[in-house]
Amino acid sequence: MSLEVQGLSVAVDDRIVLRDISLTIPRGELHIIMGPNGSGKSTLLASLMGLPYLKIISGRIYFDGRDITKLPPYERAKLGIALAHQSPPEVKGVKLREIARFMLEKYRCEDSAMFSKLLKIDPLLDRDLFLGFSGGEKKRAELFLSLLQSPRLAMLDEPDSGVDVESAEIIAHVIELLIHKKSSVILVTHTGLITNKLNRIDKVHLLIDGGIAYSGSPDEVLPVIFKFGYRRGVEILKGGKNG
Numbered sequence: 001m002s003l004e005v006q007g008l009s010v011a012v013d014d015r016i017v018l019r020d021i022s023l024t025i026p027r028g029e030l031h032i033i034m035g036p037n038g039s040g041k042s043t044l045l046a047s048l049m050g051l052p053y054l055k056i057i058s059g060r061i062y063f064d065g066r067d068i069t070k071l072p073p074y075e076r077a078k079l080g081i082a083l084a085h086q087s088p089p090e091v092k093g094v095k096l097r098e099i100a101r102f103m104l105e106k107y108r109c110e111d112s113a114m115f116s117k118l119l120k121i122d123p124l125l126d127r128d129l130f131l132g133f134s135g136g137e138k139k140r141a142e143l144f145l146s147l148l149q150s151p152r153l154a155m156l157d158e159p160d161s162g163v164d165v166e167s168a169e170i171i172a173h174v175i176e177l178l179i180h181k182k183s184s185v186i187l188v189t190h191t192g193l194i195t196n197k198l199n200r201i202d203k204v205h206l207l208i209d210g211g212i213a214y215s216g217s218p219d220e221v222l223p224v225i226f227k228f229g230y231r232r233g234v235e236i237l238k239g240g241k242n243g
């Protein structure tokens with residue numbers, strides 16, 4: 001068992017953004033979270049990382065059986081939880097190489113050279129962190145830094161948005177390497193572009209208006225969502241289950 005979320009409700013600025021989320025993500029599984037803009041996908045990952053701007057209203061988060069609901073982000077990172085942000089902030093005066101070296105010293109990732117080569121990190125190393133990076137470069141560099149943490153749970157927020165087809169293929173390949181090494185992966189996507197590049201997806205969760213509206217296998221869920229969209233798709237999926 002890796003991650004278990006029980007009845008999690010979360011507020012931002014006194015507004016409830018996540019409602020009664022329950023999820024179990026066993027070790028070595030890849031789970032996809034999809035949903036319309038503003039449905040709470042990034043907030044869910046931020047809550048699992050423990051980012052301080054969020055207020056947990058109710059519910060609990062367990063990682064490998066330990067209650068981490070109140071742990072700060074750096075303690076969660078020490079346990080092996082990593083978050084690759086949707087839009088990482090630009091940092092002037094700090095080189096990607098310096099951050100990468102710090103992460104390597106701290107987490108001793110054995111596969112850093114392979115990840116660096118795959119994600120084409122070399123030309124970015126001596127540039128200020130994310131400053132002026134193209135959309136695709138940002139995604140690759142952010143993913144690289146998360147991988148350097150040797151994560152046991154990698155949470156990737158829309159790694160496929162704004163990237164070209166080749167980059168999406170590389171990102172999918174890296175995700176499969178993580179799964180092969182028995183890390184768990186939660187992948188947020190709203191376009192679903194990356195789903196047809198992944199050979200194995202264990203479960204798809206549909207997040208609508210802050211709640212999990214439906215969870216199922218990719219074969220069941222994805223064709224319906226791609227054809228009918230989220231809201232109508234969920235109605236059809238639920239109808240199928242009831243009928």
Ligand SMILES: Nc1ncnc2c1ncn2[C@@H]1O[C@H](COP(=O)(O)OP(=O)(O)OP(=O)(O)O)[C@@H](O)[C@H]1O
Nearest residue numbers: 012013017036037038039040041042043044053190
């Ligand atoms: N820091 C914040 N301050 C105020 N409101 C926020 C903050 N973060 C998120 N929200 C609100 O919470 C809701 C969910 O946002 P979130 O970014 O989690 O959605 P999302 O599903 O990831 O959307 P998208 O697909 O557009 O990235 C939105 O209404 C958003 O405006």
